[in-house]
Amino acid sequence: MxxxxxxxxxxxxxxxxxxxxxxxxxxxxxxxxxxxxxxxxxxxxxxxxxxxxxxxxxWANKSELVVDAVAVLFDELQLPDLGSLRADIEHVVLEFAALLERPETKTALMAVVAESTRDEPLRDRIRASIVDRQKRLVLEGRQRAQERGELPADRDPATVAAVDALIFDVVAGAVVNRSLVTAEPVDRAWAERLSALLVGGLSAAAESGTDALREPGAAR
Amino acid sequence: MxxxxxxxxxxxxxxxxxxxxxxxxxxxxxxxxxxxxxxxxxxxxxxxxxxxxxxxxxWANKSELVVDAVAVLFDELQLPDLGSLRADIEHVVLEFAALLERPETKTALMAVVAESTRDEPLRDRIRASIVDRQKRLVLEGRQRAQERGELPADRDPATVAAVDALIFDVVAGAVVNRSLVTAEPVDRAWAERLSALLVGGLSAAAESGTDALREPGAAR
Amino acid sequence: MxxxxxxxxxxxxxxxxxxxxxxxxxxxxxxxxxxxxxxxxxxxxxxxxxxxxxxxxxWANKSELVVDAVAVLFDELQLPDLGSLRADIEHVVLEFAALLERPETKTALMAVVAESTRDEPLRDRIRASIVDRQKRLVLEGRQRAQERGELPADRDPATVAAVDALIFDVVAGAVVNRSLVTAEPVDRAWAERLSALLVGGLSAAAESGTDALREPGAAR
Amino acid sequence: MxxxxxxxxxxxxxxxxxxxxxxxxxxxxxxxxxxxxxxxxxxxxxxxxxxxxxxxxxWANKSELVVDAVAVLFDELQLPDLGSLRADIEHVVLEFAALLERPETKTALMAVVAESTRDEPLRDRIRASIVDRQKRLVLEGRQRAQERGELPADRDPATVAAVDALIFDVVAGAVVNRSLVTAEPVDRAWAERLSALLVGGLSAAAESGTDALREPGAAR
DNA sequence: CCTTAATCGAGACGGTACGTCCAGTCTTGAC
DNA sequence: GTCAAGACTGGACGTACCGTCTCGATTAAGG
Incomplete structure (x- = not known):
């Protein structure tokens, strides 16, 4: 801390x-x-x-204090096994949206990110305290889907990491954009649509002969 | 203005x-x-x-001034017809990322959004000056894809609007998250992967018997 | 100001x-x-x-502000003609003591003088605003005494200035020391004794064949 | 201490x-x-x-510490017998001025006196540690002058004490005022003039039929 | 020799004031 | 009515000291 x-x-x-x-x-x-x-x-x-x-x-300044104050809230996010990748994604989307609806996170998150564009140590702190810790959710969800057979398990590690990162940015970014920028509600219908899009996209890539999401330099 | x-x-x-x-x-x-x-x-x-x-x-205050100062930059975004939905998406993703790399947008965008969480008129101004104007890109790209036959044209209007909005939030959110929060580069490989995911997802939904992205209350 | x-x-x-x-x-x-x-x-x-x-x-700092605030109080000092040098001195001593008894001057005067030992501009300000303006009292009193014949009028200008300065330091210093350092009352008895000492000293010098107070390099 | x-x-x-x-x-x-x-x-x-x-x-606070730190410096003042009251006064004036020229005393003395105007215990400490101890110089000088016959020995004790106190305030006050307030040098010429004034004043009082410096209520 | 208790260093603590900076408003005289 | 200039109120900033406090570690003197 x-x-x-x-x-x-x-x-x-x-x-x-x-x-x-x-x-x-x-x-x-x-x-x-x-x-x-x-x-x-x-x-x-x-x-x-x-x-x-x-x-x-x-704490050196307001930003660092607020990062620490808010970081703990993000650790509350959980990923219970709901039986399918789609249900899991839908659930975490709604959970994350609920978290962003809380006034302390809503007002703080974007502000410290904005500040961090000019403050390297702050950017590191945010990544360490908040961002990187949530990537576990993607990892966990993807592993479960592989165990269930929803996603193929044979990809090379570089591609796996790249797709995990992509999914994280898409989910987190879409929810943040929806709730804070577009300023429209993240309701069940929207969450379902987002999950469908992602699961469809991941499945399509897996089913196509050449994996459209594979890391460029990776053997298949 | x-x-x-x-x-x-x-x-x-x-x-x-x-x-x-x-x-x-x-x-x-x-x-x-x-x-x-x-x-x-x-x-x-x-x-x-x-x-x-x-x-x-x-201008009433610093936030409104800055919104007006950066809004014009977002109007530079264009969507040239590159022959396929995937190429179009990939192109706009890289364009948008390049825009977010400029120091004036990078530092200002998140800041005014953060400010807007507590300032209704500011939120309206941002939506009017920046957000809503960029939705034209999604509309244009989707229409072209329909003309090319990449996407079906028979959906009901509510679903169309909902999917447009979803795509906007996903693309804009993912790029912003990648470049400002995750703080990793939005390069060609990442853009390709994001396009592939989206096109795959949209196609999958279209091909499946029941449109997974359709608006709940809409007739099919 | x-x-x-x-x-x-x-x-x-x-x-x-x-x-x-x-x-x-x-x-x-x-x-x-x-x-x-x-x-x-x-x-x-x-x-x-x-x-x-x-x-x-x-004002640049507390000291300069306080100098300006108290300076005006010192201008209230007057030297009414009471008919003799001794009475004049006695009167101004009591007046000055009364002024130093006022809480605003008592607490401020020494403090700014103390501060001025390390602050050249402040020292100048004090001299200009307070000290030099009170030297007029000595000048006036001495001139009256010369008109009355209590003091000889034939001294050279350098000696006159030197003695005026001496008298100022003796009177001001003695009163300040008595009331703030020794912390004993400046009452009528003390004032009479001080006046007697000064008038005696000045007369003795004047009466002696060689003026004991003359400026070293001055012709007599 | x-x-x-x-x-x-x-x-x-x-x-x-x-x-x-x-x-x-x-x-x-x-x-x-x-x-x-x-x-x-x-x-x-x-x-x-x-x-x-x-x-x-x-020490309870900064003021008391500083009083103790500078008090010892004042004990260095000596009054060697130079053969005449005038020489003795002149010598102690120059000694005292030299002491006040030292940066540690110059800056500290007025400051603690200023502080003492609102701090009774501090005032007592200053009197005990610094002021009262220097009155011995006046006592000693006066006694020597009486032994030499420069001053009469027949005064009553109350008058003697009062004149001693007056001389102390005049000498100490004049030197302090000259060096710290007027901010002009206490050189030999000034010291001679001050001594001449005092000796003249004391002698005049002694010679006059009625002692001008006697304590009001004292029998002559 | 072994307690006992006040000392020592270090440095965190609650406060208070500092002097600076900026926001946003107001006042002037010129245009 | 707008403009440049700059003074205005109000309030937060981050720093610096004050004098107090809590630590664990030293000391002697007294048992």
Missing amino acids: CSRTTARSRTGRPRSAEADTAILDATRAALVELGWSKLTMGDVAARAGVAKTTLYRR | CSRTTARSRTGRPRSAEADTAILDATRAALVELGWSKLTMGDVAARAGVAKTTLYRR | CSRTTARSRTGRPRSAEADTAILDATRAALVELGWSKLTMGDVAARAGVAKTTLYRR | CSRTTARSRTGRPRSAEADTAILDATRAALVELGWSKLTMGDVAARAGVAKTTLYRR
Whole structure:
């Protein structure tokens, strides 16, 4: 979370663990009430019953604090086995949309991504704390589909990784775009249509003689 | 663009037209140099050789100014007929990615979207100035594919609209997610894979006896 | 007072004159209530009903603001003709002591002088705004005494200036030291004794064949 | 110096004596380099190679620390017998001025006096540590002058004390005012003139039939 | 020798003020 | 009525110190 993980000084008063959690809770509460742009470090400190310096001792700026505060919410996403790839995708789409409907994520996610276009360390932090951790869902869903025989299992590793990455960007991107940019509801009908499109596309590629999704340099 | 459209007074000194373009140019320049969060209204005014009052007489705040400044860039996107749906999609994906690589769009787009989660008028402005105008690309591409016979032409209008919207969210979302969130390059290989997935999905739906993408309440 | 005196810009909104007086009044009030070390720029601004930036636009720091705020109080000192040099000195000593008893001067004077030991421009400001303006009292008193015949009129100008300066340092220094350092009351008895000492010393010098106070290089 | 004098616990680790001197040395060094207002407790602690807690265990605040740090410098003042009251005064004036020229005293003395106008215990500490100890110089000089016959010996004790106090305030005040407020050099010429004025004033009082400096209620 | 207790360093803590910056508004005189 | 200029209120910023606190680690003196 904060840089304390790496072997820290043995002397001096240790940092308060309650402060950490109080600050992150306060940050989420402030996001809900005020949104990203009206959230201030001073306000978070006051809500957490903590001095501003205590915030700055742990986080360099508002963006990093908010990433940490929101990251934990994304870990709640689960991928229960619903019996088919289509059902699994549909479920995670609706789950993800529900998460993005929460005011703390809705307002924060795009803001920190926007900030990260000019802030390399922040981009790394976002990838490590949020993005990369959700790729597990794609991996898990794809493996299950292979076990069920819905998808072929014989692809080479490079293609597998590339398709996993593609599916992640398509699903995450489509949901985010739908709910935040297009600003229309991610309802069951839309989720069904997206799942159908993806499953259809993946199956079509698998059935065609030449795998249309294979990595260019990969042997088939 | 600015609120001048609504019937305004006929008397008094008319607004300077040079000022308008100078301000928007200055805004883009400032976005390139400073990024969204460090761009200030005072700085834009100074670059444009204009008083701050002149900015505020035309735009209510920084977000609206930036939306107008970048909106025009999105109109450059074109959809030349490359002979197949797959090629068309691949081309627009790369075009869109190239647009998002430009520093002024990269830093501004997500920021104003983030801001718009708490600002209804801003959300409307973004949709009107940017989002809705790009949906024409989906419409055009789909119609061409139907003319070529790549896609069936007999669907009901509600389904057509729903699928157009889905494709828009998938393409736009996937590209944005890939380039800004995942932060990996949108290269030809990735674009090919995305096109293949979409064309495969659309074809699969068309070929299957029951159209998997049809609007729930629509007759087939 | 502030640097506005030197030819200023003709354009733009002019500075508020009410703000100036409100700020100086607020500064004096804050000095009375809080003393120098607990006076803050933010508090002064709040009392004056003015933004902090308005303070900083006019004064570079707390010290300069306080010098301007108290300088005006020192102009109240008067030297009415009481008929004899001794009475005149006694009177001005008591007046000056009364001024130093006021909480705003008591707490501020030494503080800005202390600060000025490391701040050349501040030292100049203090001399110009406070110190030099009070030397007029010595000049006036000495001239009256010469007219009355209490002091000889035939000295050379360099000696006259040197003695004036000496008298100023002795009177001002003695009163300040008595009231702020020694922290004992400047009462009538003390003032009489100081006047007696000075008048005695000046007369003795005048009566002695060789003027003990004459400037070394001056012809007699 | 520090509050250790009052009967303290006999057990536990005793306070480090080196720490005391290291802190006071560090304080003087910091005064020279930074001046009063930029001197910080943390900096002094760091210079002294000591924890901040160690400072606060000994001194309640910055002012008291600085008083102790500079007080010792004032004890260096001596009054060698130069054969005449005038020479003695002249000498001590120059000595005192030299002391005030040292950066650590120049910046600290006025500052703590300013602070003491709102801090009774500090005022007491200054009087005890600095002011009262220097009054011995006046006492000594006056006694020598009486022994030499320069001043009459028959005054009543109250008058003697009052005149001693007056002389102290005049000399100390004049030198401080000259060097810190008027900001002009205390050179030999000025010192001679001040001595002449005082000796003249004291002699005139002694010679006049009625002692102009006598305490009001005292019998002659 | 072994407790006992106050000291030591380090550094985190809650506060408070700093001086700067920017947003968005207002006031001036010129056009 | 618009324009450039620039002062205005208001409020957040991130930093710096203050004086306090909590640690674990030293010390002596007293048992």
